[in-house]
Amino acid sequence: MKRLPLSFALLAFFVYLALSVSIRQAVLFLVGIGMGAALAGARFGFTTGWRQLLEQRDPRGVTGQLVLLALASVLCLPLLSQYPELTAALGPPSVSLLIGAFVFGLTMQIADGCGSGTLYKAGLGIPLNMGILPLFAFGSFLGSVHVGDWLSLGQLEPIGLVAVFGGSQALLITLAGLLVAGLLVRAWVGPGRAWWDRKWLLGAVALAVLAALNLVIAGQPWGVVYGFGLWAAKIVNAAGFFDPTANAFWSQAGNAQRLTESVLMDITSITNIGILGGALWISAKATTAAQPLTTQQWAVGLLAGFLMGYSSRLAFGCNIGAMLSGISTGSVHGWIWVPLALMGTMIGIRVRRHYQF
Template identity: 85%
Template sequence: LIGLAIFGFAARLWVGKGRTWWDRKWLIGALALAVLAALNLIIAGQPWGVVYGFGLWAAKIVNAAGLFDPAANAFWSQAGNAQRLNEMVLMDITSITNIGILGGALWISARASTDSKPLTAKQWLVGLIAGFLMGYSSRLAFGCNIGAMLSGISTGSIHGWIWVPLAFAGTMIGVRVRRHYQF
C-alpha cells in the first residue's frame, strides 16, 4: 500500500497543479479491474495471468503437428504442465481468461468507429515485430503486465515492484518508436 501511495503521489506531481487526474472512466475501469482480478484469484485459486495460456496453445499446436516432444523439455515435462498439454484448452483457467480478453477486444474493435484509416504495410510490420517482442519478453519475464505487475503487486510480491520501472522505461522507448513511425 505504501508503494501504491508513492506511485499515486508521483502521478499527482507529474500531472501538475490545477489539472484533473481523476477521470471517472479510468476510476471505474480500475475498480472493475481490481474486482475481476480478485474474483479470478478466488475462483481460480491463482493470480490473474495471461502468458501461460498462449504458451500452452503454441505447445499444443506444435505437439499435435509432431514438431515437439514435451518429454524432452524441462518445463513441459513437469507433471502439472504435462497434464495441461493432454487436457482440452477449455480446462485451463488461463486459457479461459485469455479467450475472454480476446473476445472483449474483438467486441470493442467491432464497435469502434470505421472512420479510421487502414494500417499501412510498415505499420503492420512494426506492430507484428513489437507484438512478438512483447510476447517473447513477457514469457522470459514469467508474465506480462497482468501476471508480472498487477498480480505481482496485488499478491505482495517484490518482483512486481521491480517490473514497474523496467516496464515504464520500455514504454518510453516504445512511445518514441511509435512517434517515429507516426502511428
C-alpha cells in the same frame, strides 16, 4: 455481429462448459467475459495510460491503474493470508525478469497493447491487434522454451510479502508503495491537471472485483500470457515440431499435463476466451475506427507483437500477470517489473513516433 445472437452464443458456450467441462470453468468464462467487457467498455488501456502520462503529462490513465492496484490489493492480500490454498503470482527476481520487463515495455507501445490490450482490441476487431494475437502466442511459447536458459544467467528465490510479513503488513507495504508511486506521478505532471476519468475509475473497480473473483474461484491470480503460450505449444506439439519432455519448462508436471488436456481445462485460457467474448460483445454496439497502416508499419507492429510475447514469458507476466496480479498478491517481482517496463516504454514511445503509429 448483433448482440442478441452473440449473447446466445456466449450462453450456449457457458452451458457447454458447465455440462461437459466443469462448473468452475464455466464460471471463470463468465468472469473473463466481465473482464473483456470492462476493459473494452472503459477502454482501460495500460499501454495508453503510460503513453499519455509520458507524452502529455496526463495522469488520468495511470490514476485509474493505481486505483485498480490498490483495490485489488485490499481484496486479494487478506484472502491470501487467510486461505493458504490460494497462490500468489510469484516470480523470481532475475536477469530474465529485468530484460523481459524492459523489452515488454518497449514493444507494447509499438504494438499498442499489452497482453490484455491485445486480447480486448482483437475482440473489438482492430486489424493490427488481430494480427498480433497469434504472433504474441508463438512468441510466448518460444519464450517459455528458452526461459530456463535465461534463468541460468542469475536468479533469486521468489519473494512474497504475505509469506514474509503476513497479510496486514503486506497490505500496508503495498498501499504505501502505491502512494509513493502516486506522489511521483504528481511531481512529474505538475499542478493544474485533471486526475480522474469516470470510465477509468469504473473500469478499475470492475477489474479489481473480477481479479479477486478469479483468485477465489481459480485458486490462482489472473493471468494472460500462459494461455497464449499454451495455445501455441499445443499446435507445435501436435505438429510434431517440439518434444516437451526435452524442455525444462514444458516437462514440469503441471505444464506437461496441460499439453495433454483440452485447452478448455486451462484456467488462463478460459478467461482469455471470455475476454475475447466480452470485448466482442462490447464491439457489437461500439464503432471502432482503425487507422490504415502502411506495409512498414504492419511489419514493425507484428515484429513488436512477437517480441512482446517472448519477453512477457521472460518477465513472468505482462501488465496483468506481473504488474496487477504480482503487486496485488504481494510479489516483489511485480514491483521490479514496473520501473523496467516503464524505462522500455520511454524508448518504445520514440520508436512508435518514428514509425508514425
